[in-house]
Amino acid sequence: MEGRNDSCRMVPRNGRRVILFPLPFQGHINPMLHLASILYSKGFSVTIIHTDFNFSSTNYFSCNYPHFDFHSFPDGFSETEASVEDVAVFFTAINGKCIMPFRDCLAEILMKSKADQNKDSSPCCLITDAFWFFTHTVAADFKLPTIVLQTCGVSGFLAFTAYPILRERAYLPVQDHQSLETPVTEFPPLRVKDIQVLETMDQENVYRFVSAIDTQIMASSGVIWNSYRDLEQAGLGLAHQKYLSIPIFPIGPLHKCSPASSGSLSSQDYQRSISWLDKQTPKSVVYISFGSVIAINKDGFLEIAWGVANSRMPFLWVVRPGLVSGAEWVEPLPKGFLEMLDGRGCIVKWAPQQEVLAHPAVGGFWTHSGWNSTLESMCEGVPMICQPYLPDQMVNARYVSHFWRVGLHSEWKLERMEIERAIRRVMVEAEGQEMRARIMHLKEKVDFCLRKGGSSHQSLERLIDHILSF
Incomplete structure (x- = not known):
């Protein structure tokens, strides 16, 4: 590697x-x-x-x-x-x-x-x-x-x-x-x-x-x-x-x-994740994963779904069993949601995260800001949208956004318009290109150290x- x-x-x-x-x-x-x-x-x-x-x-x-x-x-x-x-x-x-x-x-x-x-x-x-x-x-x-x-x-x-x-x-x-x-x-x-x-x-x-x-x-x-x-x-x-x-x-x-x-304590859907990414254009995909512990409510889950869909960006979304409170898996999604996207979205229960972040199609990472995820994103030069939940994640998110300046810290409520805006800022606007340049510099330092x-x-x-x- x-x-x-x-x-x-x-x-x-x-x-x-x-x-x-x-x-x-x-x-x-x-x-x-x-x-x-x-x-x-x-x-x-x-x-x-x-x-x-x-x-x-x-x-x-x-x-x-x-x-x-x-x-x-x-x-x-x-x-x-x-x-x-x-x-x-x-x-x-x-x-x-x-x-x-x-x-x-x-x-x-x-x-x-x-x-x-x-x-x-x-x-x-x-x-x-x-x-x-x-x-x-x-x-x-x-x-x-x-x-x-x-x-x-x-x-x-x-x-x-x-x-x-x-x-x-x-x-x-x-x-x-x-x-x-x-x-x-x-x-x-x-x-x-x-x-x-x-x-x-x-x-x-x-x-x-x-x-x-x-x-x-x-x-x-x-x-x-x-x-x-x-x-x-x-x-x-x-x-x-x-x-x-x-x-x-x-x-x-x-x-x-x-x-x-x-x-991994969870079975990774390697084939589905990577084969789907292989069909996407370079730096076009938002990878979404909130780790192995946190849970979100159904309303927040739906706001994420519509915010990502409305951004018009391709996305690979890890929805592990237990992520959504009171649901087995993706049942709260509206009927026909994925079909409506016409192949622009892929949802898996768990993904081989290091391989996903290293894939040329991935251009942004919406993360819970755990330290492992933060390091892995930096090592592959992928700018972040930070959605922290635990105290150390709050610190990581602040450093990502205001010290290393390689991502956004989402201090808003899970609301679809804010989500859509954040994704587009990182993925297609000049602000995101500047983040990408800075994180690529950090990637070079990793390789050197x-x-x-x-x-x-x-x-x-x-x-x-x-x-x-x-």
């Missing part, structure tokens, strides 16, 4: 094993699997520990990654408990439920490796998702060093962990509607509305959650960022100041330097040496 370099080529096993523990959500699983594949290509043996939550089956991952060793444990969540509507409560609960089963799983792996005379079975460190905030304490009991993987952007994460400081400086809680527009001078170009605290029944729980994540990072042996220096230089500078004694490794974009198979001597290449070499030093 374009942008991958010699550092991604396979080398002989180096006799060391790494254990990785991803958070069980698509946006966290993908970068962890990419990282695992990169480390495997560098000679490490790989063990993946995962919970039963949101993983379709261990067999699926074993088939796609036969060279990894997978271990799973039950997380104790019932279907009724497994709701992420109150994010702080959910993550606090799942961390609590997983402590003992994770300890038992890790103990079993380490015991087996101790009995095994093969050096490849000796783990040298645990690489854990940042949102697993209990793992360092457990690993420390086994004298196993911990490295944290940050799957969100540097700026988004710093804004998230700054909640206590922002409350201390009276930005939070929000006093009135007008204060939402107040600039946060500590994090330009953000406003208060871009860093609103997670909605929760217990606001203090958010601060405890943030503090627990930060405490683990402070105690870890390093932090890996799925970002690169040219993109987030200021944020990385702040991260170095905050985590002064902790080694930081910005080695992203991970997906550009990974020979990984698909880590991954080459030998580039910033991400150098950070990866430092990471490898760091892990081998344990």
Whole structure:
């Protein structure tokens, strides 16, 4: 794949094993699997520990990654408990439920490796998702060093962990509607509305959650960022100041330097997506995908449908089952809607996003502004329309629109006239051409940072040496 370099080529096993523990959500699983594949290509043996939550089956991952060793444990969540509507409560609960089963799983792996005379079975460190905030304490009991993987952007994460400081400086809680527009001078170009605290029944729980994540990072042996220096230089500078004694490794974009198979939890409609795109003219298609978690109501869904149709631009739209509240799939669409478009629209349940964004027919991306999607769009030079829902997505959207200036931040309600206008601004007007020129410049920087001597290449070499030093 374009942008991958010699550092991604396979080398002989180096006799060391790494254990990785991803958070069980698509946006966290993908970068962890990419990282695992990169480390495997560098000679490490790989063990993946995962919970039963949101993983379709261990067999699926074993088939796609036969060279990894997978271990799973039950997380104790019932279907009724497994709701992420109150994010702080959910993550606090799942961390609590997983402590003992994770300890038992890790103990079993380490015991087996101790009995095994093969050096490849000796783990040298645990690489854990940042949102697993209990793992360092457990690993420390086994004298196993911990490295944290940050799957969100540097700026988004710093804004998230700054909640206590922002409350201390009276930005939070929000006093009135007008204060939402107040600039946060500590994090330009953000406003208060871009860093609103997670909605929760217990606001203090958010601060405890943030503090627990930060405490683990402070105690870890390093932090890996799925970002690169040219993109987030200021944020990385702040991260170095905050985590002064902790080694930081910005080695992203991970997906550009990974020979990984698909880590999708959903079945991808590859053939239909790509064959439809093959029939479209260059830079003409709007790709629409709002990720794997968020849900929208039926009224909003219909406004999107009519707004996109009225734009007169071809579109590939991912409508995953569960996207529309109260609907199985696309039932709320008016009868004959797709037929009316005469082939100008294609709706799929899931798409191979990296391949779609790399396709020459795609000229714009309407996205929820998750960090993976943001990076993937930048890597392929595709300007964005940002429709964020969660706090880190709000930060990403603001940076896309007002710092990197490679997209629009849709701060309007889902209304068809606004949607039509936004699509045409990005796809056919001069403003969109300027965005495309700027994002192509960022794409060139991505390609450079991954080459030998580039910033991400150098950070990866430092990471490898760091892990081998344990």
